[in-house]
């Protein structure tokens with residue numbers, strides 16, 4: 287399901303820079319995500335991951351660089367622009383309303399209304415919203431006891447799934463997730479990662495910030511490593527190792543060695559008589 291290198295990216299950034307006063311949060315960042323692809327964004331605290339995602343979602347307007355969507359340069363002056371192309375963001379803090387039910391949370395801010403022409407009696411079209419909620423949850427196999435249950439009573443995994451589903455109520459093509467499993471236990475993380483895979487199966491492009499390399503290796507096709515506001519490297523998950531990614535995150539400092547570096551040092555491209563774990567020596 288990995289997107290081919292020849293297809294046009296859904297979302298592409300070229301040479302994006304952003305500073306906050308004296309802090310250069312992003313410098314010359316190139317990024318792309320294709321339809322049917324899950325791209326990971328990793329890096330140390332302060333590397334610029336959240337800032338980059340906020341540029342993608344239009345919350346931050348970059349100082350320089352180009353924003354392209356479906357192959358065309360786009361003018362982005364606020365979050366409404368990416369939203370109109372089909373870029374949906376799921377925020378780190380979930381931002382669900384605990385005292386409201388699933389339907390109300392899914393449609394908050396873009397409720398369906400029924401009734402006469404503008405100016406006459408218009409009311410919320412609860413049956414239509416309830417139906418669309420149920421359809422959406424079924425399409426993405428999200429298990430919720432009832433769409434009329436308050437979300438405050440639900441598990442972390444269910445809540446994160448609802449937060450992601452909310453991004454899908456509009457017809458999203460790209461979904462941006464900032465640390466979607468940070469607050470979740472093992473079973474609930476698995477639930478959210480399964481949902482991310484279903485987004486990919488449906489042809490969406492997914493960008494996922496994560497501190498957890500196990501999650502990244504489980505669900506991503508490619509990973510961008512950010513370091514001090516720049517892209518330190520891009521790796522296909524099938525062709526890399528967690529050790530290599532850790533090395534890229536830390537800039538190869540200290541004692542971290544990668545398989546590629548170990549192999550290069552030993553003058554080999556593959557080592558049939560050498561266990562792969564030998565390349566992990568020295569990792570902190």
Ligand SMILES: Nc1ncnc2c1ncn2[C@@H]1O[C@H](COP(=O)(O)OP(=O)(O)O)[C@@H](O)[C@H]1O
Pocket residue numbers: 306309310311329330331332333334335336337338
């Ligand atoms: N709104 C802001 N105002 C000032 N500085 C910011 C703001 N947002 C981020 N920064 C700074 O930009 C840098 C990158 O931050 P961030 O994108 O949050 O990194 P990450 O998500 O990788 O931890 C940090 O030095 C951070 O302090």
Ligand SMILES: [Mg+2]
Pocket residue numbers: 335336337
């Ligand atoms: Mg962050």
